[in-house]
Amino acid sequence: MLRLAAALLFTAAAAAQAAAPVETSAGELPVILTAPHGGVESLPGCDERTPVGTRFVTGPDAHTDRLARLIAAELRQITGRAPYLVIARFHRKYIDANRRPEEAYGDPGCAAAYAAYHAAVRGHIDDIRGKYPHAMLFDVHGQIAYRNAILRGTRYGRTAQALLARAGAAAINGPDSVFGRFAALGYNIVPGNNNAPTDPVEAKNYIGGHTVEIYGSHRSDGIDAMQLEYGRDLREGAALEATARDSARAIAAFYERFLK
Numbered sequence: 001m002l003r004l005a006a007a008l009l010f011t012a013a014a015a016a017q018a019a020a021p022v023e024t025s026a027g028e029l030p031v032i033l034t035a036p037h038g039g040v041e042s043l044p045g046c047d048e049r050t051p052v053g054t055r056f057v058t059g060p061d062a063h064t065d066r067l068a069r070l071i072a073a074e075l076r077q078i079t080g081r082a083p084y085l086v087i088a089r090f091h092r093k094y095i096d097a098n099r100r101p102e103e104a105y106g107d108p109g110c111a112a113a114y115a116a117y118h119a120a121v122r123g124h125i126d127d128i129r130g131k132y133p134h135a136m137l138f139d140v141h142g143q144i145a146y147r148n149a150i151l152r153g154t155r156y157g158r159t160a161q162a163l164l165a166r167a168g169a170a171a172i173n174g175p176d177s178v179f180g181r182f183a184a185l186g187y188n189i190v191p192g193n194n195n196a197p198t199d200p201v202e203a204k205n206y207i208g209g210h211t212v213e214i215y216g217s218h219r220s221d222g223i224d225a226m227q228l229e230y231g232r233d234l235r236e237g238a239a240l241e242a243t244a245r246d247s248a249r250a251i252a253a254f255y256e257r258f259l260k
């Protein structure tokens with residue numbers, strides 16, 4: 001009887017998680033991976049968005065939900081500990097979780113799912129800030145403007161300013177930085193590591209959006225934050241798994257050097 005009750009409870013929990021608009025889990029590393037644009041699911045009770053703002057995009061960043069999940073799994077393999085994870089399951093045509101509420105959705109029926117996404121991120125940041133001296137949020141995206149490159153977005157160093165203040169430019173562009181490792185692994189990166197992190201050379205439209213802006217370390221309640229924009233070629237077919245593996249290697253190296 002007890003076993004049956006436990007089984008029913010487990011089934012109910014699994015069903016609730018499957019139906020939830022946001023996939024999220026706490027971690028054991030001071031690293032948060034967020035993926036606001038990879039979802040493809042519909043959202044009952046939430047009407048599609050209508051055009052608003054200067055850059056209105058409704059297409060998903062293909063496979064970035066899976067990419068974030070794979071990076072998390074690889075990080076666990078390498079370090080023995082999992083990062084925190086927040087993935088939007090809903091399609092971007094309903095909610096753009098990387099926009100301010102007034103641009104993220106139009107129908108009030110979408111508000112709860114948007115709030116759930118950001119409550120998860122905020123909860124993880126507060127948890128991490130209580131446990132670790134240093135931490136980093138990576139906001140995982142996809143772009144097609146630079147098909148075989150990975151783009152860095154920190155609003156010219158602003159959203160990682162605490163990291164820059166304590167560890168210097170090398171934490172962003174040095175050999176043990178995430179983009180230093182990407183370059184060493186053979187990836188094309190934008191901007192190049194020969195630029196200073198505060199140089200205004202991050203790619204236009206990819207300097208970092210709402211997520212890094214509201215959770216970055218330039219805010220008194222934030223942590224260091226960086227947007228990662230993966231080109232389409234790095235997310236297609238078999239390339240996705242290699243991209244995830246290499247991203248986890250890069251983040252693990254950064255963690256060893258700058259977050260421990």
Ligand SMILES: [Zn+2]
Nearest residue numbers: 037061141142
């Ligand atoms: Zn995106």
